[in-house]
Amino acid sequence: MGNGDFVYPSSGDRQCATHRVAIPPPQPFFMSFKNSLKETFFPDDPLRQFKNKTPSRRFILGLQYFLPILEWAPRYSFQFLKSDLVAGITIASLAIPQGISYAKLANLPPILGLYSSFIPPLVYAMMGSSRDLAVGTVAVASLLTASMLGQEVNAAQNPTLFLHLAFTATFFAGILQASLGLLRLGFIVDFLSHATIVGFMAGAATVVILQQLKGILGLDHFTHSTDIISVLHSVFSQIHQWRWESGVLGVGFLFFLLVTRYFSKRRPKFFWISAMAPLTSVILGSLLVYLTHAEKHGVQVIGNLKKGLNPLSFGDLVFTKPYITTCLKTGIITGIIALAEGIAVGRSFAMFKHYHIDGNKEMVAIGTMNIVGSCFSCYLTTGPFSRSAVNFNAGCKTAMSNVIMAIAVMLTLLFLTPLFYYTPIVVLSAIIISAMLGLIDYEAAIHLWNVDKFDFLVCIGAYIGVVFASVEVGLVIAVAISVVRLLLFVARPRTSVLGNLPDSTIYRNVEQYPNANHVHGVLILEIDAPIYFANSSYLRERILRWIDEEEDKLKATGKTSLQYVILDMTAVGNIDTSGISMLEELKKTTERRGLKLVLANPGAELMKKLNKSKFLENIGQEWIYLTVGEAVEACNYKLHTCKPEESQPWNNV
Numbered sequence: 001m002g003n004g005d006f007v008y009p010s011s012g013d014r015q016c017a018t019h020r021v022a023i024p025p026p027q028p029f030f031m032s033f034k035n036s037l038k039e040t041f042f043p044d045d046p047l048r049q050f051k052n053k054t055p056s057r058r059f060i061l062g063l064q065y066f067l068p069i070l071e072w073a074p075r076y077s078f079q080f081l082k083s084d085l086v087a088g089i090t091i092a093s094l095a096i097p098q099g100i101s102y103a104k105l106a107n108l109p110p111i112l113g114l115y116s117s118f119i120p121p122l123v124y125a126m127m128g129s130s131r132d133l134a135v136g137t138v139a140v141a142s143l144l145t146a147s148m149l150g151q152e153v154n155a156a157q158n159p160t161l162f163l164h165l166a167f168t169a170t171f172f173a174g175i176l177q178a179s180l181g182l183l184r185l186g187f188i189v190d191f192l193s194h195a196t197i198v199g200f201m202a203g204a205a206t207v208v209i210l211q212q213l214k215g216i217l218g219l220d221h222f223t224h225s226t227d228i229i230s231v232l233h234s235v236f237s238q239i240h241q242w243r244w245e246s247g248v249l250g251v252g253f254l255f256f257l258l259v260t261r262y263f264s265k266r267r268p269k270f271f272w273i274s275a276m277a278p279l280t281s282v283i284l285g286s287l288l289v290y291l292t293h294a295e296k297h298g299v300q301v302i303g304n305l306k307k308g309l310n311p312l313s314f315g316d317l318v319f320t321k322p323y324i325t326t327c328l329k330t331g332i333i334t335g336i337i338a339l340a341e342g343i344a345v346g347r348s349f350a351m352f353k354h355y356h357i358d359g360n361k362e363m364v365a366i367g368t369m370n371i372v373g374s375c376f377s378c379y380l381t382t383g384p385f386s387r388s389a390v391n392f393n394a395g396c397k398t399a400m401s402n403v404i405m406a407i408a409v410m411l412t413l414l415f416l417t418p419l420f421y422y423t424p425i426v427v428l429s430a431i432i433i434s435a436m437l438g439l440i441d442y443e444a445a446i447h448l449w450n451v452d453k454f455d456f457l458v459c460i461g462a463y464i465g466v467v468f469a470s471v472e473v474g475l476v477i478a479v480a481i482s483v484v485r486l487l488l489f490v491a492r493p494r495t496s497v498l499g500n501l502p503d504s505t506i507y508r509n510v511e512q513y514p515n516a517n518h519v520h521g522v523l524i525l526e527i528d529a530p531i532y533f534a535n536s537s538y539l540r541e542r543i544l545r546w547i548d549e550e551e552d553k554l555k556a557t558g559k560t561s562l563q564y565v566i567l568d569m570t571a572v573g574n575i576d577t578s579g580i581s582m583l584e585e586l587k588k589t590t591e592r593r594g595l596k597l598v599l600a601n602p603g604a605e606l607m608k609k610l611n612k613s614k615f616l617e618n619i620g621q622e623w624i625y626l627t628v629g630e631a632v633e634a635c636n637y638k639l640h641t642c643k644p645e646e647s648q649p650w651n652n653v
Contacts, residue, residue, distance in 0.1 A: 021601070021602060021607060021621075021624050021625065021626050022607070023607045023608065023611050023616075024604045024607060024608055026608070065361070066127065066361075066364070067126050067127060068126075068127065068128065068129050068361070068399075069125060069126045069127075069399070072398055076398065076400070079397075080397040080398055080400070081400070083395045083396060083397045084396055084397055084398060084400040084401040084403075084404055085404055086394055086395060087390075087391050087394035087395055087396035087397075087401040087404070088396075088400070088401040088402070088403065088404020088405045088407075088408065089404060089405075089408060090272060090275050090276075090390055090391075090394040091134045091275070091387055091390050091391050091394065091401065091405050092117075092404070092405040092408035092409060093275060093276050093278070093279040094275050094276075094278055094279070094386070094387055094390055095117045095134075095136050095387060095405055095409060096114065096117070096279060096282075096408075096409065096412055097278040097279050097281070097282045097427075097428070097431055098113070098136065098137070098278060098384075098386075098387070098431065098435065099113025099114050099116060099117045099136060099137055099409075100113045100114065100282075100302065100420065100423070100428060101113070101428040101429075101431045101432045102137040102138065102139055102142040102432070103116070103137065103142070103379075104215075104425070104428055105139060105142040105143060105146065105208065105211065105432060106137075106141075106142035106143070106145045106146045106166065106379060107145075107146040107149075107150065107155035107156075107162065108145075108155075108162075108163060108166055108379060109159075109163070110302050110305060110420075111305050111306060111413075111417070112163075112166075112377065112378070112379055113137055114305075114409055114412060114413055114417075115310045115376070115377045115378050115413075116136065116137050116373060116378040116379055116380075116381050117135075117136050117137070117381075117405065117406070117409045118309070118310060118378075118406050118409045118410055118413065119310055119369075119372060119373050119376045119378055119406075120135050120136075120369040120370065120372070120373045120378055120381040121134075121135040121136070121369075121402035121403065121405055121406040122402070122403060122406050123365070123368055123369035123372050123373070124365055124366070124369045124383075124399065124402055125399040125400065125402040125403045125406075127361075127364065127365035127368055127369070128346075128361075128362065128365040128366075128399055128402075129346075129357045129358050129361050129362060129365070130346035130349070130350060130357050130362065130383070130399070131349075131350075131353065131355070131396065131397065131398050131399060132346070132349035132350070132353070132388055132391055132392045132396060133342065133345060133346045133349070133383035133388050133391075133399075133402075134383060134384070134387040134388045134390065134391035134396075134401065134402060134405065135369065135381055135382070135383055135387075135402055136381055136382075136383075136384055136387050137379065137380070137381055137384075138338065138341065138380075138381075138382055138384040139204070139205070139208050139384075139432060139435060139436060139439075140201065140204040140205075140208070140337060140341070140439075140471075141334045141337060141338050141380045141382065142379075142380075143204060143207060143208050143211070143226065143471060144204075144330070144333060144334045144337065144471050144472075145166055145169060145330060145334060145379060145380065146224075147224075147226050147470060147471055147472075148169075148326065148329065148330040148333065148334075148471075148472065149162060149165050149166060149169065149326060149327075149330055150162075150224045151326070152165070152322075152323060152326040153165060153323075154224070161318075161323075163316070164313075164316040164317065164318050165318055165323055165326065165327055165330075166379045167313050167316055167317055167374045167377070167378075167379065168317045168318045168319070168323070168324070168327040168331075168374070169326075169327045169328075169330040169331040169334065169379075169380070170331065170370050170373060170374040170378065170379050170380045171317055171331070171370070171371060171374035171375075172327055172328050172330075172331025172332065172335070173330075173331040173332070173334050173335030173338065173367075173370050173380055174331075174335070174366075174367045174368065174369070174370030174371035174372075174373070174374060175331075175367065175371060176331060176332055176335040176336070176367070177335050177338075177339050177363050177364075177366050177367030177370060178363065178364050178366075178367025178368055178371065179367070180339070180360075180363045180367070181359075181360040181361065181362070181363030181364035181365075181367060182360075182364060184360055186343075186359045186360050186363055188336075189336065189339055189340050189343060189359075192336070192340045192479070193455070193458065193482050194455075195448055195452075195455035195456070195458040195459040195462075195478075195482075196458055196459070196462055196475075196478040196479065196482055197340065197341075197344070198441055198444045198445060198448065198459050198462075199445075199458065199459035199460060199461065199462030199463040199466075199474075199478055200337075200462040200463075200466060200471075200474055200475055200478055201439045201440075201441070202439060202440045202441060202442075202445070202459075202463050203462060203463040203464070203465065203466025203467045203471075203474050204439070204466055204471055204474075205436040205437070205439035205440050206228075206436075206440065206463075206466070206467050207226045207227075207228070207231075207466060207467060207471065208432060208433075208436045209432075209433050209436050209437070210228060210231040210232070211226070211231065212429035212430075212432050212433050213231070213235050214429075215246075215250065215300070215425045215426050215428065215429030216246065216247055216250035216251070216426055216429050216430070216433075217235065217238075217241075217242045217243065217246060217247055217250075218241075218242070218243030218245070218246030218247070218298050218299065218300060218426065219234075219235075219238055219241055219242070220241070221234075221238070222234050225470075226466075226470055226471060227467070227468055227469055227470060228467050228468060229468070243298035243299070245294060245297050245298050245299055246298055246299050246300070246424075246426045247426075249285070249288075249294070249299060249424060249426050249427070250426040250427075250429055250430050253281045253284075253285060253426070253427050253430040253431075254430040254433055254434060256277065256281060257277050257278065257281060257430060257431065257434035258434060258437070260273050260274045260277040261274045261277070261434065261438075268393065271390065271393040271394070272394070274390075275390040275393075275394070278431045278434075281427050281430065281431060282420070282423050282427055282428075282431075285423060285424045285426075285427035286419065286420065286421075286422040286423045286424070287422075288424075289301060289422045289423075289424050290422045294424070295422065295424075299424050299425075299426065300424065300425040300426070301421065301422050301423060301424055301425065302420050302421065302422075302423045302424075302425065302428075303421060304418075304421060305417035305418070305420050305421070306417065307413065307414060307415070307417050307418070308413060308414070309410065309413055309414070310376040310377045310378065310413075311376075311377050312375065312376060312377070313374065313375060313376060313377040314374075314375040317374065317375075333472060333475065334380050335367075335370075335380070337475075338366070338380055338381075338382035339363060339366060339382065341382055341383070341384070341385070342362065342366050342382035342383040343359055343362050343363070345383045345384070345385050345388050346362055346383055346388075347359075349388060349392050352392070366382060366383075369381060385438075385439075386435055386438065444459075445459055445460075454485055457481060458478055458481045458482055458485070459478075461474075461477045461478055461481045462474050462475065462477060462478030464477075465477035465478065487534070489529065490529065490530075490532065490534050490535060491534045491535050491538065492535065492538060493527065493528050493529030493535055493538075493539065494528040494529070495525055495526065495527055495528065495539070495542050495543065495546065496509045496510075496511065496525070496526050496528070497509070497510050497511075497518075497523070497524065497525060497526075497546065497550075498510065498516070498524040498525070498526050498568060498628065499513065499516030499517050499518050499519070499524070500516060500517045500518075500519060500632070501513060501515070501516050501517075502515060502517065505627075505629035506629075507524060507568070507628040507629065507632070509526065519632055519635075519636070520559060520560045521560040521561065521562060521563040521564065521635070521639055522562075522563065522564045522565075522566060522632055522635050522636075523546065523547060523550045523562055523564070523565050523566070524566045524568060524628060524631075524632070525543060525546055525565065525566070525567055525568065526567075526568040526570070526571065527539065527567060527568065527569060527571060527572050528571045529571065529572070530572055530573050530574040530575065530579075531572055531574075531575045531576070531578075531579030531582065531583075532574075532575075532576050532578065532579060533576055533578035533579075536578040536579045536581070536582035537582070539579075539582060540582045540585060540586055540589075543565070543567075543586060544586075544589065547562065547565060547590070547593070547595070550562055560639075562595060563594075563595065563596065563635070563638075563639060564595065564596050564598055564635040564638075565590055565595050565596070565597055565598065566598045566599075566600055566628060566631045566632065566635070567597070567598070567599050567600065568600045568601065568628050569599055569600060569601055569602040569603070569606060570600075570601045570603075572602065572603065572606060573603060573605065574605050574606070575605070575606050575609055575610075577613070580609060580610065580613045580615055583597075583610075583615060584615060584618065587618065587619055596623065596635075597619065597623070598623050598624075598625065598631050598634075598635065599619070599623065599624045599625070599631075600624075600625050600626075600627060600628045600630075600631040601625070601626060601627055601628070602624065
């Protein structure tokens, strides 16, 4: 019978008919499996645009898919160029000092920060789908690189090997990122929840800030550990080596950077003041050191930065034991973190401008630029929030702003690197601290506490793990807590009692709607999750406890004894064989207790499996209803029209 056919729950006459719950037509296993895979890996149907197209048109569309620049470049206008030119120069003024600072944070030569702001942005401009993402190095990935590779090789004692390992880790990170995009596995990044990222970023920012005490205080020796205990011990065990000149300079420039950022936040149209502040600090700091010869009085400077563009580094990649394992681990962790940040930033700004970016295409683009970058003396890059925010506020129109930035960095590499000789390290530390303070989002943590205490626990777990142990430990703790929460949700799904809202046929949770009326002789339970092996035993026990509580309550009030148990299956999207066995056991148990089990609104997947397992024949399809209202009506009809021995023929089973 079809979905619109009528069926009566008994042989007697009824005033109102109910709709039979239809069983979907059978679907071959391989077809069902294919549809599941398609929905998992190709929900956006990327091949849709290739249908009904000529071979030449398909070739062009294929090139545009992997090289979006071929799509927007023909429509590029002079108005766009003017906007992108301003944005590109603005982000270059931020990229140059940030690049040098983050390279120092990664224990790499400062020039690598400029190399990494030249080649990767050019690759992303061709392959990226975001108009606002500004490519460059990021503090968290830099810290991870220094921390994880530092466990294998001391950067100070063997800088060349450390540099080669950094290139190799970047290569592996790019392979991972591009593979996730090509294999449509972008959903893996979604396992890093918002709460995890908030706590992880705040913890990493705290660690980075503490690491900068070395530069602020002018210390020559410092711990390679990242936990707060080791850092503070390293700082306070060398009090006699603190240099007040460096400290005064650092605090002064940090104050300048924070004031300009505060002003730009209060007056968004003056965003360029905050964006230019790092480069201004570098220029002023370099002039101050040059004029006062402060480098002779304990203020450390960058020193020589060689001229010239990126040298090839493909031959420097290390694929031999024992280093390959460390590089692979570093590449995987830094790659996922960088990918999560880049995609999150890209999607955020795309939402503001009302356009869509393809997450899988972004992964391919970010992965490719890191693979290419590792072959041209670059270390890990992505789309940092600070640089992308400046790009967005500067009015960029397309990814051409990345090209403009790359050209500015190229000119710097060719002609201006000698000017950075007198740049004080303490200014770079102040730039990093200023940027990192923006990553400690305490307002988001407070919001998590107010909305979801478990999410707050995930956030704090990530933060404490990063600050008191290591970046890797913090990430593992946060992901572990998130997975435990997911498992708890699956293993202990919510069940609730439903009642009838007055003057309606609507049934809702009696805890949420205290005015909802209980139906005499009928217990209505809602199951709020799929039924799997992990929760089937719990659900059986919980439903039986609901029945016991309801019967005790009815006995205490002297009202009609319980006759029916209705399970609202609306939220049960799927069920496995353990779940079906649970329903069969539950049916037998309720019948032994003189109760009738009734199902309401089971979905298509449930009906297919219940039909194949013969459970429908066992329960009787006349006891499965389209809505809770129809199920209650049928039960009331039975209670009021049938004789006791007719209404409970299962008592003697």
